Amino acid sequence: MELRQLEYFVAVAEERSFSRGAERAHVVQSAVSTAIAKLERELDMQLLDRAGHRITLTPAGAAFLAEARSTLAAARRARNSVAPYREQLGGSVDLGILMSSGPLDLPAALGRFHTRYPLVAIRLHQGVTGTAAHLAAVVDGSLDLALVAATTASRQVTLRPVARDPMVLLCRPDHRLGARSQIHVADLAEETVVRFAAGWGIRLETDDAFAAAGIAPDAPYEVADYDTAAGLVRNGLGISLMPATPAGHYTDLRAVPISPTITWTLSLATTAQLPISPAAVAMADTLLEACPPS
Incomplete structure (x- = not known):
């Protein structure tokens, strides 16, 4: 079982589509289909129901999705853990964003971050389901940070105001x-x-x-x-x-x-359960620095 297989499975499961999953993973659809079919053979279990117009999860697939997300989050933390030992900050940051950032100039903040830390890969995730989905993704580890329209959240999440x-x-x-x-x-x-x-x-x-x-x-x-x-x-x-x-x-x-x-209120959400990576800390600092005056 390879991490890439898990990444493709999570993308297809969340998008409910092989074509959209492949687009999200930046690969051709045939590569995604082949990888997931191989994964199902290795597990000897069908994870996706392909019978309808939309891809759905089997009960086994729903259980596997939660573990796949957790495994990918752990792998990302492992990769990011060595970043402090490099001469220049590296690693990756998965950042959830909304349809609008209000008075925050998000592209400008991201541009400044890229100039400061060119070796950090920034992956943006913009979901139509908005704040609720981003908060859940911060908790399960599939997002390092998320911009959310919220002032309260569960104890598993830390919120810091960015703009109003x-x-x-x-x-x-x-x-x-x-x-x-x-x-x-x-x-x-x-x-x-x-x-x-x-x-x-x-x-x-x-x-x-x-x-x-x-x-x-x-x-x-x-x-x-x-x-x-x-x-x-x-x-x-x-x-x-x-x-x-x-x-x-x-x-x-x-x-x-x-x-x-x-x-x-636009807030920055981070996990309150585990330390975040040095790259994510730097990204959080950059976003908070960009806060417009209240």
Whole structure:
């Protein structure tokens, strides 16, 4: 059994697709299919059910996935453990990122890190399932660090704030609330809301704000990116709540402040269970240095 086989299996299992798994692993699909078939023969056990339109895990495959993730995380820690003994910092960092980093200029921070530590391989993981999935990945070791929209997490995770962004109402200029200088959350009781996917930190903040105001607006549209949300708003299908920084990109729409203030907080998540690698420490320091003033 080889680590590469485990990497390919985890990629296919998480993507639920051989083609997407191969793309994620940066190899041709035939190499992934061959490696996983060999792995199943070695184990004498079927791990993936290939019968349907989407790849699914067998019960044995689900059990094996957890151990495969753990093994890959342990291998990564072993590789990174020798980094302090090199003349220049090396190793790799698996960093989970969100669809938006708010006021944090993430590409600039990554560029500075690469200039300082050119031998460190940075692997970015941007998932549509957002904060909840990233926090779980930090706990199971498949991510070294993750940028998440959260202020609380389990005791297995350490959170450090990186940036904060007030939420705003995004609507058309001709919307009944578009001319207001500020709106109250309760004003949205009769509105149709374009909301974000379950697991996103922004979804939790929005749901909590609605609950606190005692309202339950109609929310038939659930999306996983800001552009789609803005497009639905632009075409008169509803309003949306999002952080002020991404909302400011849609200059043809109105971004109206909200009362009481709802704050979207970007935090850096690391494991609280095990020491992180020197490369991950350096990456964390670089991201925290890049924090814009509060």
